[in-house]
Amino acid sequence: MKKVILIISLFVINIGIVSAIEINSKSAIMYNMNDDSVIYKKEEKEQLPIASLTKIVTAITVLDNVETLDKEVNVTSDMLENLEGYAKVGLKVGDKLTLEELLYALMLPSAGDAAQALAISTSGSINDFSILMNDEVKKIGVSNSKFDNPIGMDSENNYSTAYDMAIILKYSLKNDTFKKIFETNEYYIESINKKINKTLVSTSKNYNIDFSVINGAKTGFTYEAGLCLASTSNINGVDYLLVTLASDTNYPYHIQDALDLYEYYSSNYSYKTILKNNQFIYEIPIKGSREKVYKIYSKETKDMYLLNSVDLSKITYEYKGIDKITKKIKQGTNLGKVNVIYNNEVLYTFDVYLDKKIKYYNYALYIIIGLSILVIFVVYKIRHKK
Numbered sequence: 001m002k003k004v005i006l007i008i009s010l011f012v013i014n015i016g017i018v019s020a021i022e023i024n025s026k027s028a029i030m031y032n033m034n035d036d037s038v039i040y041k042k043e044e045k046e047q048l049p050i051a052s053l054t055k056i057v058t059a060i061t062v063l064d065n066v067e068t069l070d071k072e073v074n075v076t077s078d079m080l081e082n083l084e085g086y087a088k089v090g091l092k093v094g095d096k097l098t099l100e101e102l103l104y105a106l107m108l109p110s111a112g113d114a115a116q117a118l119a120i121s122t123s124g125s126i127n128d129f130s131i132l133m134n135d136e137v138k139k140i141g142v143s144n145s146k147f148d149n150p151i152g153m154d155s156e157n158n159y160s161t162a163y164d165m166a167i168i169l170k171y172s173l174k175n176d177t178f179k180k181i182f183e184t185n186e187y188y189i190e191s192i193n194k195k196i197n198k199t200l201v202s203t204s205k206n207y208n209i210d211f212s213v214i215n216g217a218k219t220g221f222t223y224e225a226g227l228c229l230a231s232t233s234n235i236n237g238v239d240y241l242l243v244t245l246a247s248d249t250n251y252p253y254h255i256q257d258a259l260d261l262y263e264y265y266s267s268n269y270s271y272k273t274i275l276k277n278n279q280f281i282y283e284i285p286i287k288g289s290r291e292k293v294y295k296i297y298s299k300e301t302k303d304m305y306l307l308n309s310v311d312l313s314k315i316t317y318e319y320k321g322i323d324k325i326t327k328k329i330k331q332g333t334n335l336g337k338v339n340v341i342y343n344n345e346v347l348y349t350f351d352v353y354l355d356k357k358i359k360y361y362n363y364a365l366y367i368i369i370g371l372s373i374l375v376i377f378v379v380y381k382i383r384h385k386k
Contacts (some may be wrong), residue, residue, distance in 0.1 A: 001228065001374055006197055006372065007295045013034060021040070021260070021261065021264050022245045022248075023042065023244065023253075023257040023260060023261065024085070024248055024251065024253035024257055025042070025226075025245060025246060025247040025254060025257045025302065026042075026043060026046070026048070026228075026245060026247070027042060027043040027044060027046050027161070027162045027244070027245040027246055028040065028041065028042045028043075028044065028165050028242070028243065028244040028257065028261075029042075029044040029047055029079050029160055029162040029163050029242070029243055030240060030242045030243075030261055030265070031166060031168075031170070031242075032058035032238060032239075032240060033232075033238075033239035033240040033241050034238055034239055034263075035304070035305060036039055036170075038306070039265060039269075040242075040261060040265070041096055041162075041163075042162075043162075044162040044163040044166075045144065045161050045162075045163050046162075047145075047159045047160070047161055047243050047341065048159060048160070048162075048163060048225065048246050049154050049155075049158065049159055049222065049224050049225035050087075050111045050152060050159065050160045050165060050220055050225060050228055050245060051152045051154075051220030051222045051226075051229070052087075052151070052152040052218065052219060052220035052221065052229050052295065053152065053159075053160070053165055053218060053220040053228050053230055053243075053245075053332065054147060054150065054152030054158060054228060054351075055106050055107060055110060055115055055150070055151070055152060055210010055218065056107075056151070056165070056168060056169060056172060056221070056374070057133050057136065057145075057147055057149075057150075057168060057217055057221075057291050057297065058106060058118060058119065058129075058133065058150040058222050059103055059107055059159045059172065059178055059181070059238075060113050060136065060168070060171070060175065060178055060360075061122070061129070061132055061133050062103065062118050062122050062152075063103075063175050063177060063178055063305075064123060064136060064170075064175075065122055065123075065132060065136075066099060067097060068099075068303075069099045069100035069103070069177065070098055070099070070100070070119075071098065071099050072096050072097070072098055072188065073096065073097055073098070073099060073102060073118075074094070074095075074096050075091045075092065075093055075094060075095040075096070075097070075113075075117055076093060076120070077093050078116075078120060079091070079116045079117040079120050079121075080092075080093065080113055080116070081116075083112045083151075084305055085109055085111055086153070086195070087109055087110045087112055087116050087199070088111050088112055088190070089105040089109055089111035089156070089189070089192075089194065089196060090115045090194065090245060091105075091114065091117060091340055092112075092324050093112040093190070095191065095192055095331065096191060097117070097130060097189065097191040099118065099121070101102070101189045101190070101191055102117050102118050102143050102176075103112045103118070103177075103181055104181055104184065104187040104189065104196065105189060105196060106118060107181045107182065107184075107185065107198075107218060108181075108185075108186070108187055108196045108197060108198045108199070109196045109197065109199060109216075110199050110219065111196075112151045114261065114281070115150040116149045116150060116151070116152065116334050117148040118173065122227045126149060126150065129150055130147055130148045130150070132206070133147040134146060134147055136165070137168060140167060140168055140169075140293070141167065142160075142164040142168060143161070143164075144160070144161045144164050144168050145159065145160035145161065145165075145168075145284065146158065146159055146160075147160075147281060150300045152220055152222070152225075153222075154222050154224040155336035162243045162244065162245050162247075163244045163314065165230060165245075166230075166241060166243045167243075168226045169230050169241060169243065170241060172336075172355070173216075173232070173241075173287075176347060177296040179216070182214050182216040182217070182218065182232075182290035183216035183232075184198070185197065185198045185200070185231040186198070186201070186205075193263075194220070194336075198217065198219075199219045200214070200217045200219055200255065201218065204252070204257065205257060207252055208252070209252065209255055209259070210245065211255060211354075212233050212271070213233050213235060213259065213262050214232070214233055214255075214258065214259075214262075214264075214300070215231075215232045215233055215234055216231065216232045217229060217230065217231040218230045218231075218256065221249070225245070225246060226245070226246040226248065226249055226254075227246075227247040227248070227252065227253060227254035228244065228245045228246065228250055228254055229241075229242075229243070229244050229245045229254035229255060229257075229258055230242070231258050233241075233310075234257040235262060235266035235267055236270070238265075238271075240262060240265065240324035242258055242261060244257050244258060245326075246283045261368070268307060268308055269302065269306065269307055269308065269336070270305070270306070271303040271304055271305055271307055272301070272303065272304060272310060273297045273301060273302065273303050273310060273312070274302055274303070274306075274312070274315055274340055274342075274347055274348065275302035275306050275340060275348065276298065276301050277298060277299065277301045278297050278298065278299070279297060279298040279379060280295065280296075280297055281296040281297060281298060281317050281319065281338050282287070282295075282296045282317070282323055283295045283323065284296070284319075284321075284323065285323075285324050285325070286324075286326075286337065286358060287324055287325065287326045287327075288327055288360045288361050288362065288365070289359060289360045290359070290361075291358055291359070293384045294325050294335075294354070294356075294358075296319065296321060296338065296352055298350075302348060304347055304348070306342075306347075310342060314342060314343070315340060315341065316340075316341045316342075317338055317339070317340055318338065318339045318341055319336060319337075319338050319352075320336050320337055320338075320339070321334075321335045321352065322336055323338060325358065326351065326353065327360045329345050330354070330360045331354055331355065331356065331358075332353060332354065332355070333353065334351055334353055335352045335354055336351075336352055337349050337350065337351050337352060338350055338352060340352065344373045
């Protein structure tokens with residue numbers, strides 16, 4: 001049986017990215033994490049202050065640069081400096097907390113004192129820790145971000161983009177400890193005998209907002225940055241990741257924008273089968289062989305996240321490539337590609353290779369056999385006449 005190797009690549013297409021839905025936030029990017037594909041974007045590469053979303057970078061920098069989270073940190077006066085106007089967990093000089101406890105204080109109530117305690121205990125100073133933060137994001141692979149403090153204080157040297165923060169968050173969520181903290185809403189800090197809650201919880205409670213669809217989150221706010229939110233959600237088996245920046249501050253639009261986007265996509269999109277296993281696609285004529293055609297079949301069932309209104313009966317399959325297979329075309333040759341098309345948009349493409357040694361007619365042998373028969377016949381005639 002003939003085989004074909006199918007190499008499948010996802011194309012980002014207009015059918016999968018919507019910009020028509022209105023949100024308040026100035027900048028945003030949303031991923032379908034099942035496919036690691038962008039499904040919504042708005043000015044996602046504009047450099048902006050990101051307020052306490054900076055603490056995501058602080059957290060992953062600590063996690064990637066310490067050996068154990070059981071290490072005890074002795075709170076010193078320099079860890080509590082310059083925090084006027086910023087959220088604090090209430091640390092005092094002489095308090096002793098583990099790095100793990102400080103990370104919860106950093107990420108839930110967005111405590112600036114915890115941020116500076118983590119920075120100084122990890123690197124010796126705020127400045128040195130900032131250098132480590134910038135090294136960290138370069139390692140992660142983003143290039144439009146810069147940090148000069150672990151809190152998210154407004155500064156011309158502390159900024160990022162929605163795109164960069166999404167990449168950083170995706171990387172950070174691979175760390176099990178970060179993921180656990182990111183998805184925790186309340187925590188008890190035994191060392192200072194204090195229960196803490198996530199800022200998302202208190203803000204949503206004040207405005208009677210149901211945020212239960214949000215699994216994990218980190219908020220951010222300064223008057224210059226506006227309201228920011230990095231969040232994740234799982235709805236109907238689809239994992240989403242969303243970063244919104246710079247929403248108005250007269251209402252928690254950062255939360256509302258997230259809820260609106262999650263609702264829109266979970267209600268209007270779903271996975272649809274665009275290619276079935278062993279589905280016949282096309283046949284290419286073969287010249288000079290008993291095998292008259294080379295049939296192209298799909299090798300896998302392929303599902304794609306699409307609008308519910310997509311009519312699967314209108315999907316077409318377009319082969320582009322070699323129109324006839326001859327003896328010159330060897331096994332392993334790329335014959336062409338097949339595009340899976342809907343509404344003039346390419347959903348998927350796969351390359352087709354000749355993955356079988358085709359047996360061709362041996363014309364030379366036939367000529368030799370024919371000539372041999374002819375010679376025998378001539379000799380026979382000659383002898384017969386004699």
